[in-house]
Amino acid sequence: MSAEVYDLSLHSLGDGLERNLLLLALAALLLVLFGNMLRAMPALPRTLAGGVLAGGTAAASLLFPIWEDGLQVLDLKIVPLILVGPIFGPPAAAVAGAIAIASRALLFGVTAHCLIAIGGATVSGALVAWRLGWRFDPWRSPTRRFASGHAFILAALALAVAGGAYWGHYRQIASLSEHALATYVFLALTTPLATLLFGMLYIFEEQQRRTRMTLAATQARLSTIGDNLPGVLYQRAVGPNGELAFKYVSSRARDVLGVPAEELVAHPGRLLELVHPEDRPILLAAIAKAAEGGTEPLDNEYRIIRPDGQVRWLRVRSQLTHRDRLTQDKEMVAEGIAFDITAQKEAEQAALEARQRHEWLFTHDMLTGLLNRHALLQRIDAHLASPSPHAALLLIDLSQSALVNEFFGAEAGDDRLREAAQRLVAIAPADAAVARTGGDSFAVYLAGLPDEDVAHALRIAESIAERMATPLVRDGQGMPMAVRIGISYGPEQGTDGPRLFRAASIALESARDGAGYMVAAFTPAMESERAEQRLYDDALRTAIAAGELTLVYQPVVTTTERSVVGFEALVRWTHPTLGEVPPGEFVARAEATGLWAALDRFVLTRACTEARHWAGEPWLSVNLSAAWFEIGDVVSAVWQVLETTGFPAGRLQVEITERILIERYDAAIGVINRLHDLGVAVSIDDFGTFYSSLGYLHRLPIDKIKLDRSFALDVDRNARTQAVVESVLSLCHRLDIEVVAEGVETEPQYAWLAIHGCPLVQGFLTGRPGPAPGQRDSLSG
Incomplete structure (x- = not known):
């Protein structure tokens, strides 16, 4: 080639x-x-x-x-x-x-x-x-x-x-x-x-x-994880002087913190603004520690306040990953996550409150918020075991609770108990322990009394009784708040809680024997008296419930013709062991023990039943307890008896004491008017025994007054008595109010009253109390 x-x-x-x-x-x-x-x-x-x-x-x-x-x-x-x-x-x-x-x-x-x-x-x-x-x-x-x-x-x-x-x-x-x-x-x-x-x-x-x-897949995975975590992923950097910066914040920031992630990255200080003011020192301390460059992880909890006002709990955990030496300040870079632990905190708080509530219920009464009997006994035992154990225990019984619940309802009864608790807390000394020991019973434990300072405890008890006596007005009606108090002293009358309670309970039983409120301190003799009193009360309760009481009737006669126009029903109790029990004794005990309502219903029902067929149709007079005007509805009770027995309302007269009219005038007037609406007459019993002025008679819508027997005793020979009686007779005549003179036992008494215009008399002279058949015979005769 x-x-x-x-x-x-x-x-x-x-x-x-x-x-x-x-x-x-x-x-x-x-x-x-x-x-x-x-x-x-x-x-x-x-x-x-x-x-x-x-x-x-x-x-x-x-x-x-x-x-x-x-x-x-x-x-x-x-x-x-x-x-x-x-x-x-x-x-x-x-x-x-x-x-x-x-x-x-x-x-x-x-x-x-x-x-x-x-x-x-x-x-x-x-x-x-x-x-x-x-x-x-x-x-x-x-x-x-x-x-x-x-x-x-x-x-x-x-x-x-x-x-x-x-x-x-x-x-x-x-x-x-x-x-x-x-x-x-x-x-x-x-x-x-x-x-x-x-x-x-x-x-x-x-x-x-x-x-x-790979980077895109990793970022996608991290983004997916971050969007589904119950918290916020972040990368933060802290300068040597505590300058905070965020290099990355996951999109969950909007859901958890209420602000977009971009805002935190652009303005790191926004986080500090969101943190609850009380918790900001926690975050500042964490930032300062991060600036030191420690390798140990940081774990903090604090609250934030979102822009919408919601308060959220965060648990923030971070770990130093590297020191960014490419920056001029050599920042400490850490990866972290902020968990939203609000639900966990709420659950923990609910559990804590439930546990505290359980512990509170174990030691407190739910209705009143006072200590319960168990907690009070623990305090008493602890105090009596101390070097200075002298103390007094006041057991307080709120009277007539069963009747309050019956007449006003259980809700009113609860209001009454709460009111009693509030009053006791306000009255008792600040260092006293006040408790509800069950039912309508309360207790005040006075710790640290001076040795044998009985008078101090008595003064506190009397102050409580006096200030508790004011009725609680509810829906225009007054509920009684009277209390009785029994006192025992430790360690003389009890070296532990149960013994001290027993002594105070015995004293409380003695206090219940009195009228109104009463305070009694324990004495050894009370134990035997207490046993006897319980037997007596049980027997009275049984007699009323079984209808073992009997009624007698005393006639009321005119002074002009000595003819019988009416009868007063009187209750009697013959006990197999006690014999004839005086009416004043067992009636007073019925008042003290709350049996008065049952007793009055029995008397009213039995009297109307027996007198319904009497010849001549005389009127029938029945005494009612003063407690009806403090608690209960006497008008409803009377109406129910009239409906049940068929007794004519026009023949019935209800006797109330003068004290009721003076102390509870407004309530008494309302009751009298309602009784008149039924056709029932009202008379004032034992008039003249309570200090009052005759001037108030013209304001009372009453039908009769019954002069107390103390006036008839010497009306035939005492000028002062005669002057008073003449004034009453004259005023009542002008007001068209009939007068009945009680306790007339002699002819001179009868004659003087007849001469001076007293229309009606009642006493042994004109007729002793007797059974119903005898009264019917006298009428027919």
């Missing part, structure tokens, strides 16, 4: 190789420039784009073949056809192969050699892609296990083949065998270098892509 011909061949070969390499470089550049766009495309468009790019590169290489001696040695179309499969998948290889065959047919026609070359390169690339893990599914992003070096080795082999031909021409080798040997020696020498150089660009891009994908 001549030098001229050789130079021409070398030029032709080098020119073709140069153009093909430029095409490959251009294709690689396009792949790099539009790589991000290709990755963002859906699977099918991305596959088609890759196939078009590779097919176009192969078609372009046909225009620039590598020639030698007028013959085409090779072209580089096989390079993109081989690479497109591993990079974009088998579908892209098929597209590229189709484009290459079509281009060959249009430009130069199709030969078997061409089809074998293009088809072989396309199938080889597709097989490599399949072997490396591509899936034949163009509708979703293909997954693969692709080692970039495999593809680049194929590219290097293709380039080395082309370079080998050029090398043979450059060496002016004419022999085909020598040419082949030179080509493959060149191939062995250049394949590693070509692989490194050609693959370096794509490997770098692949690494960047994978790094970006």
Whole structure:
């Protein structure tokens, strides 16, 4: 081969190789420039784009073949056809192969050699892609296990083949065998270098892509985790002087803190504004500790006040991860999480309150809030065991509670107990223990009394009794608040709580024997008296309930004709053991023990039943307890008896004491008017025994007054008594009020009263109390 011909061949070969390499470089550049766009495309468009790019590169290489001696040695179309499969998948290889065959047919026609070359390169690339893990599914992003070096080795082999031909021409080798040997020696020498150089660009891009994908996946996972955690993930930095900055805050900040994460990053001081003022020192201390750069984790709890006013509890945990030495201030950077523990705190608070409530209920009375009996006994035992055990126990009984509940209802009864508790707390000394010991019973324990200072405890008890006596007004009606108090002293009368309680209970039983309120201090003699009194009370209760009491009737007669116009019903009690019990004794005891309502109902019912059929239809007078005007509804009680017995209301007279009219004037007037509405008459019993002025009589809507027997005793011989009686008779005559003189036992008494205009008398002179049959006989006679 001549030098001229050789130079021409070398030029032709080098020119073709140069153009093909430029095409490959251009294709690689396009792949790099539009790589991000290709990755963002859906699977099918991305596959088609890759196939078009590779097919176009192969078609372009046909225009620039590598020639030698007028013959085409090779072209580089096989390079993109081989690479497109591993990079974009088998579908892209098929597209590229189709484009290459079509281009060959249009430009130069199709030969078997061409089809074998293009088809072989396309199938080889597709097989490599399949072997490396591509899936034949163009509708979703293909997954693969692709080692970039495999593809680049194929590219290097293709380039080395082309370079080998050029090398043979450059060496002016004419022999085909020598040419082949030179080509493959060149191939062995250049394949590693070509692989490194050609693959370096794509490997770098692949690494960047994978790094970006890994980072994006990590950020997505962290974002998902952060959005689903019951707290806020954050990265914070603290400068050496305590400057707080947030480098990252998860989106949960809006839900937990009420402010967006961006606001905290832009204005870190906003966190301090959100923290509850009482808890800000906790956060400031944590920031200061973080500025010191300690490696131990920080764990704090504090409250925040959200912009909407909600108060939330946070538990904030952080750990120093590194010192940012790239910043000028060398910040301490920590990762942390702020948990919303509001529900946990609320549950803990609810459990604490429940436990405290349980402990409180164990030692306190639920209705009044006072100590209960158990807690008071514990205090008494502890005090009596101390070096200074002197004390007094006041047991306080709120009278007539059963009747209050009966007439006013249980709710009113509870109000009364609460009122009693409030009064006792206000009256008792500040260092005293006040307790409700059960039912309507209370206790005040006075600890630290001076030795044997009995008078001090008595003064306190009397003050309590006096100030408790004021009725409680509810719905315009007064409920009695009177109390009775029993006192015992420790350690003389009890060295522990139960013994001291027992002594005070015995004293309280004695106090109940009195009228009104009464205070009694324990004495040893009370024990036997208490046992006897209980037997007496039980017997009286049984007699009333069983109807064992009897009634007698004393006539009321006119002074003009001595004719009987009415009777007063009087109750009697004959006990198998006690015998005839004086009425004044057992009636007073009924008042003291709360049996008065049952006693009055019995008397009223029995009297109306027995007198209903008496001849002559005289009126019937019945005494009622003064307690009716403090508690209960006497009008309803009277109406029920009249309805039950059928006794005419016009024949019934109710006797009330003068004291009721003086002490409870408004209530008494209302009751009298309501009784009049029923048709029942009202008279004042024992008139003149209570200090009052005659001037109030004109204001009373009463029908009769009954002069006390003390006036009849000497009315026939005592001028002062006569003057009083004459005044009463004169005033009552003008007011149209009938007068009955009680206790008339002699003819002179009777005569004086008759002469001076007293219309009615009652006493032993005109008729002793007797049973109902006898009264009926006297009427018929």
